[in-house]
Amino acid sequence: MKRAFAVEFARGISSERLIAAWLVQQGKCVFPVYASGIADTFRGPRILTPAGELIAPDLFVSDQDGGFFAGCKAKDRFSWFAKTRHWQTGIDQRAFYDYANVQARFGYPVYIFFLHQFSDPSADDIRRGADPQCPTGLYFASLTHLVEACDHTLPDQYGTVMWYWNVDDLDQLATLQEFMTGVQQSYVE
Numbered sequence: 001m002k003r004a005f006a007v008e009f010a011r012g013i014s015s016e017r018l019i020a021a022w023l024v025q026q027g028k029c030v031f032p033v034y035a036s037g038i039a040d041t042f043r044g045p046r047i048l049t050p051a052g053e054l055i056a057p058d059l060f061v062s063d064q065d066g067g068f069f070a071g072c073k074a075k076d077r078f079s080w081f082a083k084t085r086h087w088q089t090g091i092d093q094r095a096f097y098d099y100a101n102v103q104a105r106f107g108y109p110v111y112i113f114f115l116h117q118f119s120d121p122s123a124d125d126i127r128r129g130a131d132p133q134c135p136t137g138l139y140f141a142s143l144t145h146l147v148e149a150c151d152h153t154l155p156d157q158y159g160t161v162m163w164y165w166n167v168d169d170l171d172q173l174a175t176l177q178e179f180m181t182g183v184q185q186s187y188v189e
Contacts, residue, residue: 015074015115016058018183022138022174023061023070025182031060033069047102055098057110069110070140071099077118078167080130081151087135088151089114090164099143110143117176138179139170 020030033045033056045056057069071091078087091112103110115138121130141149149169156162174182 016072018179019070019072019113019115019138020059021183022179023059025185027063029062031062033058033060049105054101055095057099057102060108066108068108069099069102069106071095071110071112073112073114075114075116077120077122077134077136078116079164080121080125080128081164081166082128082130084151084166085129086151086166086168087131088164088166089116089139089170090162092156093153093161093163096143096146096163100147103143111140112143112146113138113140113173114170115139115179119176135167135172136176137172138174138176139167139172141165141170145169 016032020032023030045058047054047056057071059070059072061068061070073089073091075089078089080086081088099110099112116134116136119133119136121132121134125134146163146165146169149165151164151166151169153161153163173179
């Protein structure tokens with residue numbers, strides 16, 4: 001299980017860099033909030049407080065209009081929630097609560113970005129009657145909106161409580177093709 005986590009961690013870092021490159025291409029300044037030298041290996045960024053550690057959003061983003069924190073989530077594909085017949089995505093409850101704490105402490109809004117890369121549904125989703133194609137691309141929403149739009153919470157196979165949202169409750173910033181084109185242009189220039 002440790003190796004699988006290491007692979008997922010590396011994929012997350014890679015996606016954070018891709019999302020950061022895309023944001024720069026959109027005219028934003030990006031400060032990666034990577035933990036280095038303080039935290040253990042294979043842990044995302046943390047904010048150290050007198051009350052303990054908080055999971056930090058991955059990036060701080062700014063432009064002439066101000067700044068915000070961005071949590072970056074790399075996903076293979078949306079999941080099909082058969083009960084409501086919607087494509088959904090989610091994050092774990094601890095990260096969600098810590099992001100809310102960061103937003104309250106620092107006064108900057110937190111946005112969560114979801115990069116969904118594969119359009120083919122999983123075999124389990126097909127068995128549950130999923131549509132034949134998953135949405136793909138870069139999606140986002142403010143933490144404030146996500147509190148109101150949460151469809152449900154549910155423990156995953158490891159017992160971690162997850163928060164889930166319908167794809168329709170997120171704003172699509174770019175199709176997967178637009179996103180990849182923007183990232184390539186950012187690296188070329």
